[in-house]
Amino acid sequence: xxxxxxxxxxxxxxxxxxxxxxxxxxxxxxxxxxxxxxxxxxxxxxxxxxxxxxxxxxxxxxxxxxxxxxxxxxxxxxxxxxxxxxxxxxxxxxxxxxxxxxxxxxxxxxxxxxxxxxxxxxxxxxxxxxxxxxxxxxxxxxxxxxxxxxxxxxxxxxxxxxxxxxxxxxxxxxxxxxxxxxxxxxxxxxxxxxxxxxxxxxxxxxxxxxxxxxxxxxxxxxxxxxxxxxxxxxxxxxxxxxxxxxxxxxxxxxxxxxxxxxxxxxxxxxxxxxxxxxxxxxxxxxxxxxxxxxxxxxxxx
Amino acid sequence: xxxxxxxxxxxxxxxxxxxxxxxxxxxxxxxxxxxxxxxxxxxxxxxxxxxxxxxxxxxxxxxxxxxxxxxxxxxxxxxxxxxxxxxxxxxxxxxxxxxxxxxxxxxxxxxxxxxxxxxxxxxxxxxxxxxxxxxxxxxxxxxxxxxxxxxxxxxxxxxxxxxxxxxxxxxxxxxxxxxxxxxxxxxxxxxxxxxxxxxxxxxxxxxxxxxxxxxxxxxxxxxxxxxxxxxxxxxxxxx
Numbered sequence: 001x002x003x004x005x006x007x008x009x010x011x012x013x014x015x016x017x018x019x020x021x022x023x024x025x026x027x028x029x030x031x032x033x034x035x036x037x038x039x040x041x042x043x044x045x046x047x048x049x050x051x052x053x054x055x056x057x058x059x060x061x062x063x064x065x066x067x068x069x070x071x072x073x074x075x076x077x078x079x080x081x082x083x084x085x086x087x088x089x090x091x092x093x094x095x096x097x098x099x100x101x102x103x104x105x106x107x108x109x110x111x112x113x114x115x116x117x118x119x120x121x122x123x124x125x126x127x128x129x130x131x132x133x134x135x136x137x138x139x140x141x142x143x144x145x146x147x148x149x150x151x152x153x154x155x156x157x158x159x160x161x162x163x164x165x166x167x168x169x170x171x172x173x174x175x176x177x178x179x180x181x182x183x184x185x186x187x188x189x190x191x192x193x194x195x196x197x198x199x200x201x202x203x204x205x206x207x208x209x210x211x212x213x214x215x216x217x218x219x220x221x222x223x224x225x226x227x228x229x230x231x232x233x234x235x236x237x238x239x240x241x242x243x244x245x246x247x248x249x250x251x252x253x254x255x256x257x258x259x260x261x262x263x264x265x266x267x268x269x270x271x272x273x274x275x276x277x278x279x280x281x282x283x284x285x286x287x288x289x290x291x292x293x294x295x296x297x298x299x300x301x
Numbered sequence: 302x303x304x305x306x307x308x309x310x311x312x313x314x315x316x317x318x319x320x321x322x323x324x325x326x327x328x329x330x331x332x333x334x335x336x337x338x339x340x341x342x343x344x345x346x347x348x349x350x351x352x353x354x355x356x357x358x359x360x361x362x363x364x365x366x367x368x369x370x371x372x373x374x375x376x377x378x379x380x381x382x383x384x385x386x387x388x389x390x391x392x393x394x395x396x397x398x399x400x401x402x403x404x405x406x407x408x409x410x411x412x413x414x415x416x417x418x419x420x421x422x423x424x425x426x427x428x429x430x431x432x433x434x435x436x437x438x439x440x441x442x443x444x445x446x447x448x449x450x451x452x453x454x455x456x457x458x459x460x461x462x463x464x465x466x467x468x469x470x471x472x473x474x475x476x477x478x479x480x481x482x483x484x485x486x487x488x489x490x491x492x493x494x495x496x497x498x499x500x501x502x503x504x505x506x507x508x509x510x511x512x513x514x515x516x517x518x519x520x521x522x523x524x525x526x527x528x529x530x531x532x533x534x535x536x537x538x539x540x
Contacts, residue, residue, distance in 0.1 A: 009420075209398050217380070
């Protein structure tokens with residue numbers, strides 16, 4: 001059998017023995033990682049769903065470019081194509097004068113208000129939907145500058161305040177989640193590092209004897225790295241289970257509340273890839289914690 | 302890298318070891334120990350016996366001088382090269398240094414694990430070694446259930462399982478009664494007859510007289526006497 005495989009097998013067996021021997025400190029590390037990842041995972045789920053909801057609102061956000069009255073339909077279509085080619089524009093729809101009147105009638109209940117007028121006073125317009133990345137003040141300003149002075153296009157109407165609020169909300173939520181994740185991740189890293197340090201200290205007799213019989217640094221260190229990674233993996237799995245359990249428990253109430261307040265719900269749990277990232281983050285935390293614990297450790301003499 | 306045939310496995314040239322400025326645990330020690338030779342290191346406590354053994358298995362570095370062990374200059378060994386040297390040296394201590402939460406077999410197998418010996422082969426070799434020290438029937442017991450003599454035999458089996466070129470023993474019989482002392486010394490002497498270079502640090506003068514081997518007496522960190530082997534009474538293995 002390949003010598004490397006034998007050594008890997010021995011390292012795994014030593015890591016498992018280490019976990020069994022220090023079961024209470026190992027459990028502490030697993031629970032710490034799980035708690036941190038529950039908080040990070042919860043925040044991630046919250047931000048993810050908020051982003052989706054805000055994106056849905058953002059998709060409804062439209063700019064209206066009013067066109068000159070009596071502009072021929074062919075020219076209206078030309079202008080629509082011209083605007084659609086602008087950067088940051090997702091799609092453009094032409095609203096003719098007749099369509100504008102029909103919408104007014106629908107909103108007002110009838111067109112009585114306009115009956116005294118000789119002709120339809122509502123101008124044709126272009127309804128412009130921006131791409132998500134362009135739904136910012138800068139995006140709108142750039143489009144406005146680009147379209148100003150284009151013959152046939154008059155006023156550009158938009159809810160800029162709303163757009164700015166939307167962008168601020170997204171940035172705030174994402175920033176908070178990132179900051180919280182960094183602080184909690186660092187805390188977990190230090191706790192895992194200390195747990196591994198305790199494990200090293202508890203096993204110093206064994207490490208001295210290993211040194212005596214000629215164990216290499218790698219032979220001594222790899223089981224500790226495996227232990228940390230395994231603790232992180234278990235912590236990640238536990239966190240995923242807790243986040244899922246909480247989500248499933250709260251989902252009906254949350255959906256009812258959202259439906260009531262926002263008129264929509266559509267909450268979603270992590271995708272498989274996201275769940276793997278969460279569990280993988282646990283393993284990475286465990287591994288990094290072990291590396292931190294062993295950095296600077298000279299090992300037994 | 303192995304030392305050339307005929308080359309002495311342990312050579313020291315003007316070696317000094319100081320842990321504190323001006324205080325020497327060893328001072329200007331020069332010696333040569335030949336392949337297969339059995340040497341007793343004697344001297345009072347603090348004479349430098351343990352320090353000399355620690356220098357040979359690279360647990361310490363000399364403050365001055367050169368030590369060549371199995372063809373390697375210990376003073377120039379990097380941390381990565383020390384384990385490789387130690388795998389060629391077996392070490393036995395007065396306090397046995399056994400892992401109490403592992404079985405006798407696992408303790409002996411430790412020396413084979415670090416070199417990646419496949420499990421089946423390791424078990425066979427451990428069984429043979431334990432049989433040679435009369436402990437094969439105890440292999441699944443934990444060391445704490447064994448007597449002092451039995452524990453030292455386990456430690457000796459661990460030191461010998463990799464067929465080392467040098468066997469170092471630091472007061473190996475210090476915790477044992479006279480009968481067990483002879484039992485352990487016979488096992489150590491039998492390693493010497495198979496070609497292993499043996500260095501035993503001991504206070505036990507009757508033992509030194511009994512085996513009549515070369516004797517290096519240390520005093521204040523210096524070699525005070527180097528008495529060659531005599532044709533004195535030597536017990537046969539297992540006698």
